[in-house]
Amino acid sequence: MLPQEIIRLKRDGKPLSTVQINFFASGLVDGSFNDAQVGAMAMAIFQNGMATEEVIALTDNMMRSGDVLSWPELDGPVVDKHSTGGVGDKVSFMLAAIVASCGVYVPMISGRGLGHTGGTSDKLESITGVDIQPSVARFKQLVKENNMAIITQTDRLAPADKRLYSIRDVTATVESIPLITASILSKKLAAGLDSLVMDIKVGNGAMMSDLENAQALAKSIVSVANGAGVSTQAIITDMNQVLGFTAGNALEMVETADYLTGANRCPRLHGVTVELACAMLISAGVTQDKGSAEALVEKALSSGEAAERFNRMIAQLGGPADFIADPWKMMKKAKVVHEILAPVSGYVSKMDTRAIGMLVVAMKGGRTANGQQIDHSVGFDAILPIGTKVSEGDVVARCHANSAEEVKQVSQGYIDALTFADSAPEQTLIYQHIV
Template structure:
């Protein structure tokens, strides 16, 4: 196999056969390809696309590039959820323990931030001691005993995707339907899932800004996953503003803890978390209807059982056992906190969610290069939702920054990402469709 020949053929729009794709992926997993070759392949796919047969071959090759997990000794349905990426999207952090509290086993393989979007692993790393790459035995033990475990890809789980994922992040090739499909599903197939629910984001803060493209991606993911034997559905959700009222790492972890203990309710985030919990429970056969499933999820929250599951998961994976009771002891705050003030009175009517995500990166809360270190302290909190009436000089968000200069820049940038008008905007449903 000559890598540059495969790259050339895809660049020219040829359809690659499964054998060539397997050979290229094997070389990728073994470290025999340069970053330049990986980036060139990704860019060729971005421009020329892939047929459904090519996507299936790429997905299966990446899933088979490492180990496949087995859960024969766990008598719960094995289920998971995955998001295509957004801003202020910390759904997974709450959803996994809720689903586990309702009777599912959730081995959640998550990723780092891609482009302007935040990463579940980066948020979890704001917890001191939390092991995002435990060995296989510990991962299995946590899923079996706690009910869920949220970890990153180990070197033996879809290793080809791990290397491709990092290069896509810094080569403007994230928003490719074939690459997104193969990346997400290779990890999920390798994780040994029975059921999968997908969150396909659409809007200016998503990789799919167009509703039609989001539906194409959702259809691709659902068809490939179901074809591989995993019961799969997808919800299309709005990403024209941050989903939570926080965007960053430690600030989103605080948001998660507030949600689990009942300090955050009746928000757009609440709607999405409960909808995905219901879809997972119905798909897995735990509940007979969405209404029954949502009731189970609400009970898991109100009883404190979901919070207990999360606390046990964190403790078993090396984090502090009292994180939920004492978040300020462990989640380090940025040294500078600065309010972002409304420039005029009116209604918050529009938001550049992608710009908000890029502003988090500018603060140091994301990566420009794969080797960049993240400042987990920085970001935004207390973001007001669209449709809020504000008065000139009223805070619309709070900046968390490493120094005064960074806080000033971020506050000015964030103010520019929101539009205030005299007229109240129409509300947009946060859940736009089901595939």
């Protein structure tokens, strides 16, 4: 078989056999598909899709391209959550800490930023010293010791997906439902989970901008994962605005610390976190109903247990032992901080969330080329949510950048991404549960 023949079949809308899909997945690891061919294959799949059987085969082959973990040494359920990504989505940090505090084990293998969406791994790397790529043995030890660990893909965990993931980011093929499904599940199934909860984002800052496509993705993931023997459900949540008060790697780590200590907790961010945490606790069998799950979440936060577990994880990964108390101690700050002012009075009624994410990318807070180094210090904080009433001249956000020229351009871009109106719009946070 030749790579170009496999690409041609999918380009022409033909189904691929399991043998052909295995050839492609193997080529991702051994290099027999070069970067141009991988990009072409991703585009062919993006344009023509894949049948469920093809997605299952691709997922299975990418999962088995490296180590597949098991957890016989653990005395409790192994559960994870995955988000399809958005702007300001730092839910994984607080969520893992909360659920781990309730006796559940959370081995989270996270990804880097894709397109305009931030990556959990990139955010963790804002902290000097943090090693997000420990050995598999070390990863397992961390989970056993602290009930949680958040790392990025190692070379031994779904390496086929690792390469495809990075190429999708720079070839405009991020939004493909088959590729998203296979990418997410190859990592998650390789982690040896008992159950999985998916956060499917929908809106102008998500990969899926409309509810119909979000539902299609949710059903695809739930169907493939359950078919592979991992109990999975999906919750469709809103991404029509930045989630939380920050967008940008280091700034989101500060917000995580503020959330866990209770110093500053965005209601929308809290709402999504609680919804997902309850689903994880119920799927793990810790409790049977949402009311008691919510009580466990509240206890984990109010007791300080969740904050302590997160702080311990940062230290275990090589970061400071007092991150929660002093998050800026080991993170780089931007050179310039500029207040962005409302040009008119009214309510913040709409937000072009994708545009805001791309502003962070433009400041080098995300990638425009495969393997590019990013600037963790840049981004936005003090972001006012949709529905906030402002007067002309009020601060709607603050821009963190590294030059006065950059600040001027990005601040205007941020204002251009907002719409103001005479009344507050109706809003939805949780759209649907799919099991």
